[in-house]
Amino acid sequence: MIRALERIFARGPGLGKKVELGIGDDASVLRIGPERLVWTVDACVQGVHFQLGWLSLREVGWRSLVAAASDLGAMGARPLGALSSLVLPPGFSRQELIELGRGQNQAARELGCPVLGGNLSRGSELSIVTTVLGSCKNPLLRSRARPGDELWLVGEVGLARAGLELLSSGQRSESAAAKRAIRAWRRPIALIERGLELGRVARAALDVSDGLSGDAVHLAESSRVRVVIEAVRLEKALPRALRQVGDLLGIPPLELALLGGEDYALLAAGARGRRPSWAHAIGRIERGQGVVIEAEDGTRRRAEGGFDHFG
């Protein structure tokens, strides 16, 4: 996805002297006076990223802002604000727009990321494009992992995917674990404060939006290293609720964790001694390339990558 854009816009004009980083990370970076600004954009399209039967409009609004702000967290940046561009389908009412905006406002309050402006347009499907700006001293890039680093997971992975599987398969369960999984998908949280703290101790980070396995591939490619995910340590880091919902769905929790992404956890790499107590060590960085899942007996399998729209 990023590569297709890189190929196209590499032929554009040169970047000005205030631009430190263009396409290729979670966000672009500009240097303005003493500060670095981190800037990114994210789209939520009806029928692609969500179905309205599975979410209220308030939840759609919430998720759209969280998904964009999560990239700021992954860069170790503090949000300054967001702009929201809304494409509204025929018949979308003023009340529906207010509900959507309420969800965005709730997330904006939660994340300290006010909506400063935006744009309304008609179209055939509901589509929300959110651009966010944040500031930081030193952005946490995905290209700085080094062989010898530990691989850290901050936050939970897999539950949101499990929730989505429950919703899309129509399976109903009143268990607390199922409810938690559905809530993880409907109301994810961007780990802004954790990202700021990681900015002081980690070497590299990115958010888990395409799936742990696919995002580990992005980390490996950007840093030109091999990422080793240790299955046993990852399994230990998984919430108990994920095992319960995995049983219900008949999907191994490890698979949900590796393929699920929309929890907006953070994946980071850093020196062993610098790992904060709230970060789970789930593997390590080696010389080489690609991502491997290592079983307890040392056998390895190659992980699947993220998806490329024109791959």
Place this chain on the structure above:
Amino acid sequence: MIRALERIFARGPGLGKKVELGIGDDASVLRIGPERLVWTVDACVQGVHFQLGWLSLREVGWRSLVAAASDLGAMGARPLGALSSLVLPPGFSRQELIELGRGQNQAARELGCPVLGGNLSRGSELSIVTTVLGSCKNPLLRSRARPGDELWLVGEVGLARAGLELLSSGQRSESAAAKRAIRAWRRPIALIERGLELGRVARAALDVSDGLSGDAVHLAESSRVRVVIEAVRLEKALPRALRQVGDLLGIPPLELALLGGEDYALLAAGARGRRPSWAHAIGRIERGQGVVIEAEDGTRRRAEGGFDHFG
């Protein structure tokens, strides 16, 4: 349009101390160190803003970047860069994506506004959301016009609308005027340098994207003044080609000028003695409210406003 968003996001969290201006102008304004950053977003949706029969994909790409950057010009800001979020319909090929990107790159070079990043997504229709950042010392707001100011028009209005009317009505003409009108719609220019110069002499400005008449309403409302457009002076400022295409279409050139917007001209207000030679005086600012078109004999008619999606 802006009002609907204002009402919704006024209930969000407070703006941080770096935010000088939220919703309500051509762009939001942030204060970062010694600089002011101007930030805005714009959407181009297939079937709403363009039909693919009337434009090549390269022209779609060009227009999307120009439309967004025009708001920077209207604020007197120099572009830093753009992020481009693309929603691609089924069957959209890699070659088509490259064509679209070429048009964006061409505009990026023309405007000095490189594309720094973006986002690809699937959807049912082609939709391009472009967010741009610019910097300036003192942004040119739309809220600062004062009674006694002259009303200035920079650039051409009406030709792009005439070109769109030619394309949508299927009328063919090989006249130079018709070709110029079609080109004005297909390849508009954002007046970045003019905007920077206006920043030093004008009191208020905005770009003409919704139509001269509708955008004059925005100026009147934001500045709490009445805008008087003098029909004779406006007619004198119109390009000769507009009269020729108006004859062809059977639409008075003045109507094309008042309702046409996608030329991305600039509308400004400033003290009489400070008007640059390249700005046409087309009216004046009075105490009061609304916009009136004043004929040579002094009779006045109220101008139509811009459109509100939920008006």
